[in-house]
Amino acid sequence: MTPPYDFAAYRWPDERGRFGPYGGRFVPETLMPALEELESAYLTAVNDPTFQAELGRLQRTYVGRPTPLTHARRLSQHLGGAQIYLKREDLAHSGAHKINNALGQALLVRRMGKGRIVAETGAGQHGVATATAAALLGLECVVYMGTVDMARQAPNVFRMRLLGAEVRGVDSGSRTLKDAINEAIRDWVTNVRTTHYLLGSALGPHPYPTIVRDFQSVIGREARAQMLDRDAGGPGRLPDAVVACVGGGSNAIGIFYPFLADAGVRLIGVEAGGRGIASGEHAARFADPVVSRLGVLQGTKSYVMQNSDGQIALTHSVSAGLDYASVGPEHAWLRDLGRTEYTYATDDEALEAFGLLCRLEGIIPALESAHAVAEVVKLAPRLGRDAAILVNLSGRGDKDLDTVMRELGKG
């Protein structure tokens, strides 16, 4: 046995963009120079006080950071166990944590002198965030979105168009997030000299998983300080567990990362259990070893849902933002290191948690975030009343009202 890993000294990825065996750069050669350029521009920017000051200013004056920490008293009472604290990314401008990364990358793009960005979107939240940042900074913006997702997230399509972005429907494959990423990458391959790919999750080729993690870590840094600070609404101590939903894994890595060295804090990621693991209709990459194995999808090596021949499997989740066949490489590595743990919530559990949060706290969460709440519903009663759980409420649920009405109508 190796000695326990010292997370105070955690410094991943390595110089090849690997998190242990995961990550890397599996892209057409055309993009390799752009990735090298991006890595170098990013490293210069993050070490430049001017860049950090500008990012900090926009986070305060435009995004509305820090987002509050809310003690969910009625939900805690209802569940009869641990005290539940919500990190309110739903209150960030444009309605989700996605703006943290979109704004950071958009500032980087401007610095790199490129005038055009392309992005993919599943639920539409990353597309809206990217369109928002593009409008703010005067960048041309094209968002690729699967036509299935366009149908189930119609309000967000309209939002993006209002914000001046061009939304291009993708009709290939399953017509969801994975196919939107393929098209965004194809656009990027074609226009790489003038265009930046503003990837929205902790996925894709190096350095994207690192860039996205770093820009999203503001969530965990703020939440950790707020938990320790009674004046900020926290219990005055670290939580016993941090819970976040995991699609590609950007909101989860953002809230987990600043807690890595806090050994007593459990870090729990919640994947989309869809219609149940046995049904095969889910997106629980860590829960189903039959379908989900080590592989390469869209530039990175990680767990990938696939058939025995290596063809990418179709996934299902009631939440478009979790409906993806692979998971961020750093999550796979942290899981191997024993630092993070992953579970799943089914569509039904997420919908139930969605309703609970609406009724007990007056907060309509995104269906993605409702998966994290669903895990809290299971976990909180098992912990004592003096325990504390921090939940990343990654987005608001306005975009999901049609879906929820339809799903509740079924029963």
Add this chain to the structure above:
Amino acid sequence: MKPTGAERIRAAFARARAEGRAAFMPYQMLGHPTPEQSLRIVRSLALAGADLFELGVPFSDPLADGPVIQAAAQRALDNGMTVARCLEMVAELRAELPDPPFCLMGYVNPLLAYGLERFVADAVAAGADGLIVPDLPPDEPEADELIALCRRHGLAPVFLLAPTSTPGRIALALARSQGFVYLVSVTGITGARDALPADLAEFVARVRAEALRQSPADPLPLAVGFGISTPAQAAQVAALADGVIVGSALVKLAAAAEADPAAAVASLARSLAESAHRPSSACQAGASGEPAG
């Protein structure tokens, strides 16, 4: 001793060069439009004058490919194609066509799922000579592994270069490729273009200079693909490079043919082969390489 894939590929390029022409390398997706028809298409391309073949292994998410090859891959998968079935078809083709080198082109995930070592061994046993993996750059650790396996089993690893490739990356891809190196003509995905990019000659010359620097007596052949769809374009490329690769234009004809896809591709393939074999203008300085030996 049986020649390696790299030796057979080099021999095919050397033959073309000795005849004062570029090699014609058509692409065909295995299993498209049906498995049986894809075999017939390859036979028909051989008759049309193909010197080497690029044979596609379908993948559900081919991010270097444009709509034509994406659709062909999906159709092949819908026809039940698997990596194993592709290798069986390679063996069938090899039995009928002993001479032309076959380069397999497949994305990395299906190869990992099949097992890299098992894939390389089975591909060689089936009669494949080279392997192109468009989403595996030569600097990834998995490429080290693949190159070692290819050398052990006698399969030629072929890496790609793009107009955006830096001098360092050009040197790396040339050093790690065997048989030939694949130049992506355009900054973009596969698919027909109206015109070849203006900087193609300059790009080919840059790579040629490095190939000559690495191996003055016997530089690695350069084959150019992506975006070449017409005989005129094939002739232009043939004046610059050692090989002309045509994919989407042929796949599109096969996809659209209602009765006889092999016949549908034959006529274009013949014109492309003739054009590749008769470069459109005098070879530009430094563009055709030094004669071997």
